Amino acid sequence: MRTKGYDTMSAVLPNERARELTDARPTVVAAEGVTRRYGSGDTAVDALRGVSLDVATGELVAVMGPSGSGKSTLMHILAGLDRPSAGDVRIAGREITSMSDKELTKLRRTHIGFVFQFFNLLPMLTAEENVTLPLRIAGRKVEEQWLETVLDQVGLGERRSHRPSELSGGQQQRVAVARALLSRPTVLFADEPTGNLDSGTSAEILELLRRAVDDYDQTTIMVTHDQKAAQIADRVLHFADGRIVEEVTNR
């Protein structure tokens, strides 16, 4: 998918491009020949038909494509929420597709952060409690200074003791971003992070995500429909019919 006024480069094979980047910075997310087939027989649907990609530390990758193109499936598989029918996925050097539920839980605690389209905050917890929840689940200590930094960064200092129902959509998503950042995950997955926000608020959330990449080297993979969201990415992968059909490097 190409857009006017967009600084695009000619399509290159994804793996070649990735290798170029990894020369400079280590790869933290690597997928190799990932396929995913739902159902069987006549009704089988191939959501992914052989996808390979590498994401380097500190990179912000946007995955775009129409509904049903397989972009969400890819994210689920990269994040260990779903298993591929074939292919490998490595996060921080570890193969995750054959991990047990226990190992996946551990992986999520240390390596993965999530930002969801519908925020997915727990309604009975305050903003701050929501932010620190993953660390408490993992039984890890909250670094107070880092917490302050993160809350400050997302601009929630004042509203830390509010409950989600007392916050606007944008504010809720800020809480969700802070929650994802607090454990310094190896990779942050953002699933349509602006899909449920108006354009002004969307821009703020995107800026937040970009800043996290710039300031803290937060590796981020974002699935989005939003053209503006794609603009902040270092690299944009365009999906269609379960394949990467185009890769665009922005910066």
Added chain:
Amino acid sequence: MSSVALKGLAARKLRAVLTALAIVLGVALVSGSFVLTDSIEKAFHSVFSSAYANTDAVVSGKKLVDYSNSGNATVPASLLAKVRSLPDVQQADGLLSDMSGGVLLAKLYDKHGKIINGNGNPTFGVGIDPQASRFNPMTLTAGRWAAAPGEVAIDNGVASKYGFHVGDRTRVAVDAGVVPVRIVGIAKYGGLDSLGGATFTIFDTRTAQRLFRLEGRYTTIAVAAKDGVSSERLVSELRTLVPADAQVRTGAAQAKKDEKDVAGFVKFIRYFLVGFGMVALFVGGFVIFNTLSITVAQRTRELATLRTLGASRAQVLRSVVLEAVVTGLAASAVGIAAGIGLAKGLSSLFSALGLSMPEAGLPVETRTIVLPLLAGTVLTVAAGLIPAVRATRVSPVSAVRDGAAAAQGRSGKTAPIVAAVLGSLAAALLGVGFFSHAIATGPRILMLVGGFLLLFVALAAIFSRLVRPIVAAIGVPFAKLGRSSGALATFNVRRNPGRTASTAAALMIGITLVSFISLFGRSLRNADEDAWKSQVTADYVVTSQNGWDAFSSVAADRAAGRPGVEFVSHVRGDRGRVGGSNAGINGIDPATIGRAVDVKVTGQQLSQLGAGEAVVKDRFAKANHIALGDTFTFRGPDGHPTQLVAKGIFEAPKLDSLLSAIVVTNRTFDRSLPRPRDSYAFVEVAGGVSDAATTALKAAYAGDQVVKVETRDGFAKSKAEWLSQVLSIIYVLLALSVIVSLFGIVNTLALAVFERTREIGMLRAVGMSRRQARRMIRHEAMMTSLLGAALGLPVGIGLAALATQGLSSYGLSLSVPVPTLATFVGLSLVVGVIAAVLPARRAGKLDVLSALSYE
């Protein structure tokens, strides 16, 4: 993570409360039963310990026979002089007192000439001398103690209730007949709030001996030791004096012994009530299981989010279990508090049925708190386990997927297997329990209870498969009546059969038990009534007001010699011993008995019975190896031996034989037993039963009111009446379980309305009126409760058929009263309508706009 669970619970207060309500009632019934029975026990303790407060030693006749009408053995008055002559004895007095009820009966008449406690609470007669006041458990509040014939003191309870004052005159019915008395004193039983409706009439000893036909005898000699003499020493000195049929105990030991005699009865009531509490808890378990299952399903996204944030399965499991633990603890605590209030209600239930007992406040023992708390919490957690495991099966990917369905348990495949295994186990237990007569009652009841429980679980497991076909049938009238709302309701009930099934299962248990008890109780009552009817041929039967107390033969003779009365045939009754076991004995009048009863006798007929001869019951003869012509020794409750020759053997119905094990002539009876009294009297009138004869006889007995007269059929009916009373108690107790299942329907509907907010909003947007929305929900509730009845009734009928079949040799046969069953169906519909009130109102009030934008 645990704080998430607790905060979640706090955030969903209404749901938590609805869940908790399901076990509050069961816990309340368990703890209330403890409180009530502890109170009764405490009151009895107080009665017995104050009875011997100033008594160092008690000499009393031994209890040779259980449940004798004439009481324990007595001691001769001559023994008192010997006791008094002992150097260590400070004071000794003989008295008449028996706290087991039914032995020393003294029934007062109120100011309008109506007998007090004619057929209900105990009426204790006591004989004690004014000089013996240190042994008197009562203290005077007005006047003085009775000192002469025609004088009585009464307890303050009856005095204030019936407006008696010192100086008032009334009458009292005793063994010797009805005598006029003057009230000379009013006394209070030490340390007791209430005698539970019992009355005390206190005579002086000599008068009491005459009135109770115990001339020259005492039930008890109370002894006080001189200073410095221990009770134990006194007891051992006294032991050398007393005859073989008497015993000596310290006052404290005697109190303990008396207490033990009633303890068994109180314990029975306790377990009976606690049993129904357990039923309510069991039903509550289904409700909790269902409510937690629904809430887990509704929290899929939240649980999945927790998983993506790094929560392990174990953490999810723990959080749901923790929620159950907290809910269980809180609900049980509320239940225990409610139970203390419920104890009062149970007490009124019993007194409404003429079984009022003394009570001493609302004692709360440690056990009253610990056991119900444990039972309620363990049950909640157990019911929460399957939902908790389901919660762990929620896939993290549900956090990002829209409309992700709840993780369904594997019950889809395993349910039929589980149901089959549990069902056959239940069938085996019930089969053995109902049909095998070789096992003892205890294990048998356990087997039946186990069978019932397993059966319910098995039925609940398979129930979801039956929902669609049953609703297809019962939905038709709803769709017709409710039109579109009814049709939508039918669809809603069927869309999640598992949920509907477990909601209805809770009610199914109640309906099964109610219909089983109703049908089984009915056939038992019919069989009992038939048994009585078949044994009596006389026109009329005279019994004491309550039907089982013995009564003075003077009372039955009031009709003798009246115009049209051909004869009054007395049947005496008491119990004694033959060999090592208790045996009932009746006295009959050979001249008239042949026209009064129908009993098949082998050997000498009842009408030919002579002195020292007996006709014995077939089962008794077999058990004691007595053949025709054998001589055996009968000992009365006072130990007095009589040689009897077995001249005939009669066939007794298995259920409620009119005649006891041994039948002798009244003359032999009166010679052999102390204090002979009647159990029945039969009246034959010229021309048979007629309204005029009935009126005349009733009038003849109306003066004393000690006895009542009934036609043969009426007698058989009242004899079986106690079963109806037991049934009504059971109905009330089972009603609590039905109420618990009502909460279950409320829960499911409330959660369904919440879940379908958007859908209901859409229906309203396309033109459904508030009224139609409410009707839809109401019809759902009614169909759910009908489902419960649709399964519960057949199961209840089936179980009753099994039970009556198992007891067919006792003359039981199943009758299925259609009106009664229709009542139960109506009852379940009412349950549905009530359950729907709040959820339907909520559905009707939904704001269309916000319902549609609800996320």
